[in-house]
Amino acid sequence: MKKLLYFLSIFFLLNTIHSQGVKTFFKSPEGKFFVSADLHIHTVFSDGSVWPTIRVEEALRDSIDLISLTEHLEYQPWRADIPNPDRNRSFQIAAGYVKKQPLAVVHGTEITKGMPPGHFNAIFINDANKFFDNDKKPLDFEKAIKEANNQGAFVFWNHPHWESQRRDGIARLDPIHDKIISKKYLHGIEVVNMSTFSEEAMQIALDNNLTIMGTSDVHVLIDWDFNNERESFHRPLTFIISENRTIKSTRDALFNQKTFVWFHDLIIGKEENLKMVVNENFSIKSHGYDFDRYNSKQILKLELINHSVAPLKIKYVGEYNFHTEFNFFEIKPKSKIEVYLKTLKVLDTVELPFEILNYVIAPKTNLSILKNISVK
Ligand SMILES: [Zn+2]
Ligand SMILES: [Zn+2]
Structure with a gap:
């Protein structure tokens, strides 16, 4: 009181x-x-x-x-x-x-x-x-x-x-x-x-x-x-x-x-705080394997979305390669990019590990995260 x-x-x-x-x-x-x-x-x-x-x-x-x-x-x-x-x-x-x-x-x-x-x-x-x-x-x-x-x-x-x-x-x-x-x-x-x-x-x-x-x-x-x-x-x-x-x-x-x-x-x-920020502000939407652009059915189309006012500078550090990109992306504030992932097999879910290069959690250390995507 x-x-x-x-x-x-x-x-x-x-x-x-x-x-x-x-x-x-x-x-x-x-x-x-x-x-x-x-x-x-x-x-x-x-x-x-x-x-x-x-x-x-x-x-x-x-x-x-x-x-x-x-x-x-x-x-x-x-x-x-x-x-x-x-x-x-x-x-x-x-x-x-x-x-x-x-x-x-x-x-x-x-x-x-x-x-x-x-x-x-x-x-x-x-x-x-x-x-x-x-x-x-x-x-x-x-x-x-x-x-x-x-x-x-x-x-x-x-x-x-x-x-x-x-x-x-x-x-x-x-x-x-x-x-x-x-x-x-x-x-x-x-x-x-x-x-x-x-x-x-x-x-x-x-x-x-x-x-x-x-x-x-x-x-x-x-x-x-x-x-x-x-x-x-x-x-x-x-x-x-x-x-x-x-x-x-x-x-x-x-x-x-x-x-x-x-x-x-x-x-x-601090890491726990930045994880909360990135979870809410970096999302990935799957468009599946069946889409118009490539005659494949084995390449996964993904949309990487930045909901924040700051850019997202991200590096994919997983096992797969992309069809049109290297492993580094910059997603401008409040915008999105399309990427195409070669998953070798058709998957129901995919785990994508990223480093968020402009999210700093300690000296010389950036945030790492794992995104779990359901392919649909
Ligand atoms: Zn002062
Ligand atoms: Zn002062």
């Missing part, structure tokens, strides 16, 4: 992400919802260049379900011009603006320290002003991370591979990181930040049961950084595999590592 009241106090009217006008980026299985999220965004209230309502409009244009404006606690370069001492203002302006829109804004902030420990986002906080002491100085790192956890925040490590803080671009743990992980104060890690992807950060996530995150960390207009003439060049998004579209369920899913990241053409996440 106490927990429930806590939530109500944080989210007041914003407990459910509205579902009207929701865009399906990836088909989800019955009873699951893939909530699209960008949980690392800046405005003029820290070092960004735009007003919070512009972030809301951008997210609506990108059909995003959930955002958080995560202003730096320790860095406010425009404070001479925007001297509002209330660190909750950015959230309040955005959240006040989104009422009845198909989008939710959750309250967040960026704890901004030198490396180690680096930068950390705390989202689902209820008061950013509590990250300052009585002299209005930002809390030191360990106190700040504790305060975030006291507020029930989901805490993730931002850009652990940022070249300004790690000159070699390699994400690695310092003793302070081990400490906050062992205390369960850290729950997630960015493997994708803006235009960068860190396989080392991914390994840290897998080794320490941290949630895999990808964010825009946008400071200027989103279109300047991401939506240029290349259609596939979208902002990085984290998809949260939620039981329903409430904030509570979405938050629980984040803590339970139920995410995957869409970055350029890559889908990045």
